[in-house]
Amino acid sequence: MTSPRGSAGHRPAAGAVHSEIVIVGAGFAGLGMAIALRRAGRDDVVILERAPSIGGTWRDNTYPGVACDVPAHLYGFASHPNPEWSGLFARGDEIRRYLETVAEREGVHDRLRLSTALTCARWDADADLWRLETSRGALTADVLVLACGRLTEPSIPDISGLESFPGPIFHSSRWDHGTDLKGARVAVVGTGASAVQLVPELARTARHVTLFQRTPAWIVPRGERAYTETERERFATQPGELARLRADLYAEGEARFASRSGDAAAAAAARATALAHLHAQVADPALRAALTPDYAFGCKRVLLSDEFYPALASPGVTLEAAALDTVEGSTLVSAAGGRHDVDALVLATGFATTRQPYADLVVGEAGTTLAEHWSHGMTSFGSTVVAGFPNLFVLDGPNAALGHNSSVLMIEEQAAYAVRCLVHRDRSGAPLHLDPAAEAAYTDEIAHAAASTPWMTGGCRNWYVDERSGRLTLLWPGTVDAFRARLARADGSEFALAPASAEKGAS
Numbered sequence: 001m002t003s004p005r006g007s008a009g010h011r012p013a014a015g016a017v018h019s020e021i022v023i024v025g026a027g028f029a030g031l032g033m034a035i036a037l038r039r040a041g042r043d044d045v046v047i048l049e050r051a052p053s054i055g056g057t058w059r060d061n062t063y064p065g066v067a068c069d070v071p072a073h074l075y076g077f078a079s080h081p082n083p084e085w086s087g088l089f090a091r092g093d094e095i096r097r098y099l100e101t102v103a104e105r106e107g108v109h110d111r112l113r114l115s116t117a118l119t120c121a122r123w124d125a126d127a128d129l130w131r132l133e134t135s136r137g138a139l140t141a142d143v144l145v146l147a148c149g150r151l152t153e154p155s156i157p158d159i160s161g162l163e164s165f166p167g168p169i170f171h172s173s174r175w176d177h178g179t180d181l182k183g184a185r186v187a188v189v190g191t192g193a194s195a196v197q198l199v200p201e202l203a204r205t206a207r208h209v210t211l212f213q214r215t216p217a218w219i220v221p222r223g224e225r226a227y228t229e230t231e232r233e234r235f236a237t238q239p240g241e242l243a244r245l246r247a248d249l250y251a252e253g254e255a256r257f258a259s260r261s262g263d264a265a266a267a268a269a270a271r272a273t274a275l276a277h278l279h280a281q282v283a284d285p286a287l288r289a290a291l292t293p294d295y296a297f298g299c300k301r302v303l304l305s306d307e308f309y310p311a312l313a314s315p316g317v318t319l320e321a322a323a324l325d326t327v328e329g330s331t332l333v334s335a336a337g338g339r340h341d342v343d344a345l346v347l348a349t350g351f352a353t354t355r356q357p358y359a360d361l362v363v364g365e366a367g368t369t370l371a372e373h374w375s376h377g378m379t380s381f382g383s384t385v386v387a388g389f390p391n392l393f394v395l396d397g398p399n400a401a402l403g404h405n406s407s408v409l410m411i412e413e414q415a416a417y418a419v420r421c422l423v424h425r426d427r428s429g430a431p432l433h434l435d436p437a438a439e440a441a442y443t444d445e446i447a448h449a450a451a452s453t454p455w456m457t458g459g460c461r462n463w464y465v466d467e468r469s470g471r472l473t474l475l476w477p478g479t480v481d482a483f484r485a486r487l488a489r490a491d492g493s494e495f496a497l498a499p500a501s502a503e504k505g506a507s
Helices: 028-039 092-106 193-205 229-237 239-261 264-281 285-290 308-312 357-361 407-428 436-450 480-488 499-506
Strands: 017-024 045-048 067-071 089-091 118-124 129-134 137-146 169-171 185-189 208-212 317-320 324-328 331-334 339-341 344-347 392-394
Touching (some): 017 129, 028 045, 028 407, 067 092, 185 193, 193 208, 208 331, 392 407, 407 480
Parallel strands (some): 017 045, 185 208, 208 317
Antiparallel strands (some): 129 137, 331 339
16 A cells, blocks of 8 residues: 655655655546556555545536436446446436445555545656555656546536625536425526426426527437346346447447547438437427527537427526627626526536646656646547656546547546556656657647547537647547557657756766
């Protein structure tokens, strides 16, 4: 486990506990990394989690109707299939329980430091280790893994007069369960994935719901259904059946990449499906027009819902097809001039994505923070390692998100790559210093692959593209198969021996 002393040649800070590997975050990425390390026989691991429990986004997001839009049997670790998913898509509470079960099975609880926030991580080039400051004391580590997630910090829009609103106001990811919205006039700002799920739920209990829509989304049928008891029993007793289902869901997901990435025929077919869905569920021509996107299919995240359109078409919901511009006490004023008196305000306005909050806390070998290194947008090699930050791995970070398949698949590939890199480090006897040229070449690969996709040319503003550089920095512009193949080609030559390490090795 951990030791108060560092490994040979290291000089931990006085009183600091040393571990070979420290992981920051105990959501899917952090647990996925811990699983990969355990399988590789690396047990000197500590997992820091700022919250009092594990679960990541599925711990934080508890709004009404929260669920995953990736099929449940694909949204889990390959080594931990779950025959008990209640339906095709898992609810948020189910996913959180799944992660807790996985943590228990993997025996990671004795490695967890809950309610422990990372406040600073600084590379010590003299000692070849990371010096970490946390809310509960100092640590040192040979290797640092940032598994902090990309949808963790709520994005609060800059709206004039927002502070004057007298009623309850909260972000969808910080749901106030102490506020009873039954019979209230509720406004929801945003029409992304969270809003599409929570608006139908609010419409069932609120007196009235007003939805402020800056930009409509492409929405396709969800096709939700519950698994029968017979099906769940078959999954539990016939592992091959469950494996075949996962393989089928994976293939379906990979096939969706064509429509999301701009293949003309696939995008046209998917667009037709979305428009037919809209027409089937919304009879009012004016409302249909307001809900029809004017940008290419796939440019923004494609959403799944069978309930959103019927909710908007109901008398209990008003669509304000414009952004919220001004708050005047309890009156909300849209950019189009619409005025709405409400009792409560829910901000379903997304997250800090292109500018990851943890990047300000991490200082590399040149005294540069990760945020400064990423000042023109996130960059990496293999979506996992960053030049100037030795022995650092970033999971679920730059160009690791997907718009067509399960992000857990990407996390597993990144974790496997990180383990291979650690083997390379052991053989070389030196820290892993990424060659800046390798990072630049990978960044160029991403830009070339993304250049003609709807994410770049589709006529929309999306959270995949960094506004500072205009580069695609969140999405991987390919299939999971392609990502797996790309990481498989990494042979260690992406790392170079740093001059300081070379001098120490020669002394």
